[in-house]
Structure formats: structure tokens, C-alpha cells
Amino acid sequence: MKKKFLIHFLLLTILTSTCFSTILVKTVNSTFSSSTSLSQIPTISGPQSIIVILVKFRDLENIKSRDEIKDVVFNQLNEYFKEVSYGNISLTGDITPVWYTLKSVKYYGSGTEKLESLILDAVKAADKDVDFRNYQYIMVVHAGDNQDKSGNPDDITSFSSKGNKYPITTMEGRLSFGVLCLAELDPIGPYAHYLARTFGLPRLYNAAKVSSGSYDNYVGEWDLMAHGLWANNGSTPVHPSAWVKLQLKWMPQNKIVEVKDDDENVFKLSPHEKLSPSNIHAIKIPSTNKTYYLIEARAKIGFDKYLPDEGVLISYIDESKSDGEGIVKVVDAHPETPTLNDAAFKPGDLYQNQAFKLTIEVLSLSNLTYTIRVDRSGKPIYANLTINTKYPNLTIKIDEKPFLSNEKGLINGTFRIGNHTIEAPKEIYINSSVKAVFIGWSDEDKNNPKTFYLNSNMNLTVLYKLQYFLEVESFGLSVNPSGWYDENSKVQISINPIIDYGNGTKILFSHWTGSINNSEASIEVLMDSPKTLTGLWKTQKKLFFTIEGLPNGTSIELTINNKIYNYTTPFTHSEWFDEDSIVEFDASPKIFFEGLNFYEFKFWKSSIKGNVSSPLKIEETDVITGVYAKNEASLETKFPELNLTIPLKSSLSLPKSLPENINLYEVFLYPFKFSRLTAAFAAKNLIFNIYLANLASTIVFSFLIGLIYVTPLTFLTIYIIKKKTRKTLKFKYLGLTAAAILALGLTLSFTHLNYLGLILTSIFFITLPSLILPVKFLNHKR
Ligand SMILES: [Ca+2]
Ligand SMILES: [Ca+2]
Ligand SMILES: [Ca+2]
Numbered sequence: 001m002k003k004k005f006l007i008h009f010l011l012l013t014i015l016t017s018t019c020f021s022t023i024l025v026k027t028v029n030s031t032f033s034s035s036t037s038l039s040q041i042p043t044i045s046g047p048q049s050i051i052v053i054l055v056k057f058r059d060l061e062n063i064k065s066r067d068e069i070k071d072v073v074f075n076q077l078n079e080y081f082k083e084v085s086y087g088n089i090s091l092t093g094d095i096t097p098v099w100y101t102l103k104s105v106k107y108y109g110s111g112t113e114k115l116e117s118l119i120l121d122a123v124k125a126a127d128k129d130v131d132f133r134n135y136q137y138i139m140v141v142h143a144g145d146n147q148d149k150s151g152n153p154d155d156i157t158s159f160s161s162k163g164n165k166y167p168i169t170t171m172e173g174r175l176s177f178g179v180l181c182l183a184e185l186d187p188i189g190p191y192a193h194y195l196a197r198t199f200g201l202p203r204l205y206n207a208a209k210v211s212s213g214s215y216d217n218y219v220g221e222w223d224l225m226a227h228g229l230w231a232n233n234g235s236t237p238v239h240p241s242a243w244v245k246l247q248l249k250w251m252p253q254n255k256i257v258e259v260k261d262d263d264e265n266v267f268k269l270s271p272h273e274k275l276s277p278s279n280i281h282a283i284k285i286p287s288t289n290k291t292y293y294l295i296e297a298r299a300k301i302g303f304d305k306y307l308p309d310e311g312v313l314i315s316y317i318d319e320s321k322s323d324g325e326g327i328v329k330v331v332d333a334h335p336e337t338p339t340l341n342d343a344a345f346k347p348g349d350l351y352q353n354q355a356f357k358l359t360i361e362v363l364s365l366s367n368l369t370y371t372i373r374v375d376r377s378g379k380p381i382y383a384n385l386t387i388n389t390k391y392p393n394l395t396i397k398i399d400e401k402p403f404l405s406n407e408k409g410l411i412n413g414t415f416r417i418g419n420h421t422i423e424a425p426k427e428i429y430i431n432s433s434v435k436a437v438f439i440g441w442s443d444e445d446k447n448n449p450k451t452f453y454l455n456s457n458m459n460l461t462v463l464y465k466l467q468y469f470l471e472v473e474s475f476g477l478s479v480n481p482s483g484w485y486d487e488n489s490k491v492q493i494s495i496n497p498i499i500d501y502g503n504g505t506k507i508l509f510s511h512w513t514g515s516i517n518n519s520e521a522s523i524e525v526l527m528d529s530p531k532t533l534t535g536l537w538k539t540q541k542k543l544f545f546t547i548e549g550l551p552n553g554t555s556i557e558l559t560i561n562n563k564i565y566n567y568t569t570p571f572t573h574s575e576w577f578d579e580d581s582i583v584e585f586d587a588s589p590k591i592f593f594e595g596l597n598f599y600e601f602k603f604w605k606s607s608i609k610g611n612v613s614s615p616l617k618i619e620e621t622d623v624i625t626g627v628y629a630k631n632e633a634s635l636e637t638k639f640p641e642l643n644l645t646i647p648l649k650s651s652l653s654l655p656k657s658l659p660e661n662i663n664l665y666e667v668f669l670y671p672f673k674f675s676r677l678t679a680a681f682a683a684k685n686l687i688f689n690i691y692l693a694n695l696a697s698t699i700v701f702s703f704l705i706g707l708i709y710v711t712p713l714t715f716l717t718i719y720i721i722k723k724k725t726r727k728t729l730k731f732k733y734l735g736l737t738a739a740a741i742l743a744l745g746l747t748l749s750f751t752h753l754n755y756l757g758l759i760l761t762s763i764f765f766i767t768l769p770s771l772i773l774p775v776k777f778l779n780h781k782r
């Protein structure tokens with residue numbers, strides 16, 4: 001709807017203008033016909049006096065009151081122009097006391113509109129009440145609507161003269177005015193636009209395009225002299241552009257700077273809705289004397305509240321163009337869309353016209369002020385930047401945007417000449433135990449991120465050093481050195497190789513395993529790769545050996561794992577053993593005599609396990625005690641294999657009768673048992689020495705055996721031999737042999753108290769009667 005209004009409005013304005021032109025050519029001197037010439041836009045300043053002539057029609061009454069129209073013109077419109085002119089102009093004047101009645105509305109509005117008649121009829125109707133000499137502008141406000149708004153062809157289209165030199169004959173004489181005509185239903189947008197036309201301003205929209213129904217591609221909604229008059233449906237028309245304000249000399253000359261050829265500069269540009277005390281409002285970049293670029297900033301402030309957008313407008317000005325032909329062309333920051341609503345440049349945006357050697361860059365925005373770089377030096381704007389990261393698929397941030405390195409570790413790109421920031425990862429984990437650590441850049445800068453000025457093609461290398469992870473696991477470390485180390489650095493690992501817990505348990509360092517096999521506890525590790533070290537330890541337990549049950553001063557030979565220790569009671573032997581190892585231990589002798597008493601080894605006992613025996617598996621620290629017992633008479637414990645069951649004390653007599661079913665073995669043993677009894681008796685009551693008692697009993701026993709069992713057999717045997725051979729037996733040899741056996745037997749018996757000695761002694765005493773007696777007898781008989 002709005003667009004439709006616009007098209008109608010614009011189209012009819014063209015027609016109106018043409019119409020007036022014709023009239024003016026006919027009625028006044030020809031100098032006024034070239035009113036589109038820009039050089040003739042006058043400076044507009046001070047109070048602008050307006051006579052508002054209210055008219056209604058024979059067939060159409062006004063709706064709005066005189067006071068409402070007065071408010072529109074002398075309050076609202078006045079406020080608008082005071083703002084946009086920075087107080088350079090104000091609107092003064094009067095409004096007619098009544099609505100004068102003219103001919104019918106159709107008379108003026110139908111077909112070819114009779115615009116000149118309307119003005120002249122209105123002036124005529126008001127002439128008696130108005131002294132026209134007091135006014136520069138005649139503003140006719142008529143009842144009804146503007147055809148541009150209503151679309152009704154019978155309505156009158158609002159219009160104006162170009163400039164303020166339109167001559168009208170009044171009762172006060174022939175005077176020149178700026179003339180404009182509005183409908184009572186018009187918002188202030190058309191009032192402002194048409195009044196501005198009477199100031200001499202040209203139409204800035206593309207008249208040809210708009211008349212054909214297209215978007216305006218010159219200025220769009222950025223200017224009162226284009227579609228901006230309809231902002232907020234015409235209730236809040238936007239400001240004129242900087243070019244307009246400069247034409248009218250509203251914008252002071254010190255608010256515009258010029259950038260000459262080969263110049264390069266940075267400016268602070270403030271939006272021109274309000275005059276800035278310090279910043280400029282326009283940058284002029286001249287090309288020819290009629291063409292130049294003009295940069296301005298706009299913000300949604302005051303009457304610019306309904307701008308389509310905010311930002312920096314870059315316009316190309318061609319002052320050789322005419323009204324409606326593109327004197328001002330706003331450069332579209334987003335040419336991909338046909339509308340100019342998105343034409344404003346924002347921070348980071350760049351405009352370039354290489355043919356013009358022009359670069360305009362909006363650097364930043366702060367407190368509504370834009371920092372703008374204008375470069376006409378023709379220097380290159382881009383340069384190649386190559387970053388060598390040495391790692392593929394690495395993300396480097398350039399101006400906070402991520403770039404991924406290729407398989408060669410390179411990032412290539414074209415970047416703006418100027419300052420950039422670059423940030424490389426501080427650490428790159430190649431795997432869980434190898435990482436690269438940032439150390440700097442090839443230009444010796446160590447900042448990360450770093451800022452640098454790119455002024456030409458540039459190569460930059462990110463420098464990393466490798467680090468390897470050292471993992472150490474062991475007891476005995478006062479400080480665990482596990483962590484990351486530079487490649488080829490050396491790490492000292494010192495370890496306390498013995499930890500004694502003081503409770504009979506200690507651990508001993510054994511060796512390192514993993515990346516290094518070394519039995520030294522403290523080592524130096526070269527970090528030429530990731531290393532894992534595990535310290536292996538073994539546990540030792542302390543065992544105590546002692547003896548109880550023996551009188552003090554007894555010599556004991558303690559044998560532990562084949563090592564012999566000589567102690568005198570009381571003593572405690574202690575020794576460390578590997579946990580779970582086997583210890584063999586023994587104490588000797590097993591029996592000690594002390595007079596008739598003897599002390600005999602009984603068993604080993606553990607402080608925690610009860611009775612134990614060698615070999616023993618070591619699990620805990622322990623006290624192993626060899627227990628001896630003072631034993632007075634239990635000789636059977638000395639020779640348990642003999643199965644002596646007869647208690648010495650209770651009965652020293654032989655059984656009264658032989659048991660029934662007696663077997664030969666028992667019969668044979670009977671004398672043997674007798675001898676044991678004898679020995680025991682002797683030991684206890686006569687000899688007081690178990691050894692001698694034993695020896696004595698053996699001699700007695702053996703002699704009896706020889707006499708009773710063997711002598712008859714040998715006697716018979718020798719008798720038979722003698723009968724057959726008739727030779728004399730050589731007693732001498734027999735005697736020597738027997739003496740040797742006796743000597744050996746006694747020696748063994750004395751020195752070792754063993755059975756072999758007793759057996760040899762026994763054999764001798766068996767042989768003595770059984771051989772010597774028969775030989776003696778038989779030889780003698782002969
Ligand atoms: Ca009409
Ligand atoms: Ca008059
Ligand atoms: Ca666009």
C-alpha cells in the first residue's frame with residue numbers, strides 16, 4: 001500500500017513539476033526555467049515565513065480544524081526543520097482565519113489537475129485578509145485527501161513549486177513565492193518534502209525507475225528527498241542526507257573533511273542527526289569537480305527514528321545529474337538484495353573501488369561513533385599469509401576465526417593488509433604420552449595470541465617443542481617425578497632402597513622394570529621417548545631364633561640355611577628373610593647331660609603358629625624357639641624306635657611269665673629288653689652316665705646273646721670243621737680281628753654315641769664267647 005502511494009505520489013509530482021515548469025516558462029522570465037541547476041540551491045537560514053491558506057470546496061467540507069492544521073505546520077513541521085537544520089531555520093507565519101470555499105474538488109482534481117487555478121483561486125480568496133508581502137511561502141491546505149494517499153483520481157495530488165521564485169499577482173503587487181499545496185489529511189512527511197522542494201532541493205529518487213514501478217535504486221528510504229518522507233507512514237520523515245544538509249549550508253564546513261589523492265587516513269565519524277562538538281559528519285573523497293564520494297553516518301535518533309537501519313552510508317555524488325536522475329547514489333553494502341534498506345556499512349565492512357584507488361573500511365563503532373579508514377594510496381589491500389604449524393589438522397585462530405592446517409601442516413590464506421591476531425594451540429597432544437608445547441613464533445615473538453601487522457606476503461612458523469610423559473611408580477620416592485619433560489632432558493630419580501617399617505617387616509628395592517631395566521635404585525632417565533618405570537620391591541620378614549629350657553652357658557650350634565652360628569645360652573639370633581622363602585634351621589646337640597640329668601631337644605615353636613618344624617615358609621615376622629626339656633628317666637625317648645614301653649620306675653622286674661602265643665622276634669628281644677633295663681638301672685643308680693650305662697648294657701646283652709644263642713652253634717660248627725680238616729685253628733688271627741672290631745666299636749661309641757659303635761661292640765661281645773670258647777676248648781682237647 002505504501003509503495004503504491006509512493007508511485008502515485010512520485011508520478012504525479014513529476015507531472016506537477018512539468019506542469020509548473022510550463023506555466024513558469026510561459027509566465028515569467030526564462031532564467032527561472034533552469035531551476036534544477038544545483039548551483040542555484042540557495043542557502044536557507046533563519047525564520048521562513050509561511051502563509052497557510054485553508055480552502056474547502058463547494059462540495060467538500062474540511063474535517064480538520066484550523067488549529068489542527070496550525071499545529072501541523074507551526075509545531076510539528078517547525079520541530080522537524082529545526083532539528084534537521086540544527087536550528088538554522090524555523091517556520092513562522094500565519095494561518096488564514098477561515099476555510100475559504102472554492103469550486104468543486106472535481107474541478108481541480110479530476111483529469112488533468114488544475115493546480116495553478118487552485119493556487120490562484122486560494123490566493124484570491126484570501127487576499128483581502130492577507131498581506132502577502134509578509135511571507136516567503138504560500139502553503140495551500142485543502143479539505144479532503146491527497147491522491148497519492150487515497151488513490152482516488154478525483155482527489156488533488158499534493159505538490160509544490162521548485163524553488164521559491166514562483167510569481168503571483170496579489171493586491172499587494174506581483175510577488176514571488178515558494179508555493180506548495182497539501183491535503184488536510186496529509187501527515188507531516190509530504191509537508192516537509194514539498195517545503196524542502198520550495199527550498200530548491202531536487203528529487204533524489206530514481207524518477208524513471210519509480211515511475212515504472214520499481215524500487216528506487218538511488219537513495220531509498222535514507223533521505224527526505226526520496227522515499228524517506230514516508231517513514232512511519234509519513235508521520236516521522238527521516239532527515240535529509242549529508243549532501244542535502246551541505247547544499248543548504250546547514251551542516252558547518254568544519255564537519256566535513258576531504259581526502260585527497262594518495263591520502264590515507266582514519267576518521268571518527270558521528271551520525272549527523274545531531275551536531276557533534278568534536279567529530280566530523282561527512283567525508284568527501286573528490287574525483288572530478290562534479291563527482292565525489294560522500295561518507296556519512298546515520299543512527300535512529302530523533303526524526304531518523306524510523307530509518308531502515310543504522311550505519312555508515314557511502315554515496316556517490318554526481319552533481320552534473322539532474323533532478324530525479326541520481327545526483328546522490330547510495331552504495332549498497334549488500335548488493336545481493338535489491339533494496340537499499342541494508343545499504344549501510346557496519347564495522348568490519350569494506351568498500352573498494354579499485355578504479356578509483358579507493359578503499360573505505362569501517363573499523364569500529366563506539367558510542368555511536370564510527371572509526372573509518374579511507375585509503376586512496378592504491379597500496380595493496382590483501383597479502384598472502386602462510387602459517388607453517390608442522391602439524392596437520394591443527395586449528396590456528398586468525399582474527400579469532402579457526403583455520404585448519406593441511407596434511408603438510410600449512411595454512412595458506414589471503415588476508416587484509418593490517419593488524420591481525422593469530423593464536424596457536426598452546427599444547428598439542430600427539431598421544432597420551434607425547435605432546436608438543438608452544439614456545440614461540442619464527443619471528444621470535446613469544447606472545448600467543450600474537451598481534452602482527454601484515455603489510456606484504458608473509459610466512460610465519462609456529463614453534464613447538466616435544467615433551468614426553470614420564471610415569472614412575474615405586475615405593476621409596478620422596479617426590480614422584482612423574483610428569484611431562486622436554487625431549488632429551490634428563491630426570492634424576494632418587495629412591496630410598498630400604499624401608500624398614502620397624503615391625504619386623506621391611507621392603508627392599510629390587511630393580512626397575514618397564515622402559516629401563518636397572519637394579520640401581522637411583523637413576524638418571526634420558527627422556528628421548530615416553531618412559532614408564534615401575535620399581536619392583538621385595539618384602540623381608542625378620543625371624544628371631546632362641547633356645548629355651550637349657551641352663552645358661554650351654555653351647556649351641558645353630559644352623560640356619562646351611563650357615564652355622566655358635567651361641568651360648570641365653571641368646572637370640574635374628575635374621576631377615578625374603579617373604580615366602582623357605583628357611584631351614586636346626587640346633588645341636590639335641591641332648592645334654594648334666595650329671596644324671598639330661599636335657600633333650602623337644603620341638604621348635606613359633607610365637608604365632610604354635611609348633612613348627614624345619615623347613616618353614618616365611619610369612620610373618622616370628623620368634624622361633626627351640627625348646628629343650630630336662631628329662632630325668634624317659635630313656636625310651638632317646639631310642640623310641642626300640643619301642644621300649646616298660647616304665648623304669650614302676651617296674652624293674654621281668655614279667656612273671658612269658659605271654660602266650662609268643663613269637664620268635666619277641667623271644668629274641670627279651671634279652672635285649674633286659675639289657676635296656678639293666679642299662680637304665682645302671683644309668684640311674686650306679687653309673688650316672690647314660691652313655692656308659694648304655695655301653696655297659698650293650699656289653700652285657702651281647703655277651704649273653706653270644707653265650708646263649710650263638711656259642712652252641714659255633715661249638716658244633718668248629719667241631720665238625722676240626723673233624724674234617726684235622727687242623728689247628730689259628731687263634732691269633734681271630735683274636736686280632738676281634739680286637740680291631742672292639743676298638744672300632746668303642747671308638748665310635750665314645751665319639752658319636754651312635755648305633756654303629758654299639759653294634760660293633762655288640763658283635764664283639766657276641767663273638768667273644770661263641771668263637772673263643774669253642775676254639776679254646778676244642779684245641780685244648782686235642
Ligand atoms: Ca486528481
Ligand atoms: Ca492582500
Ligand atoms: Ca541491498
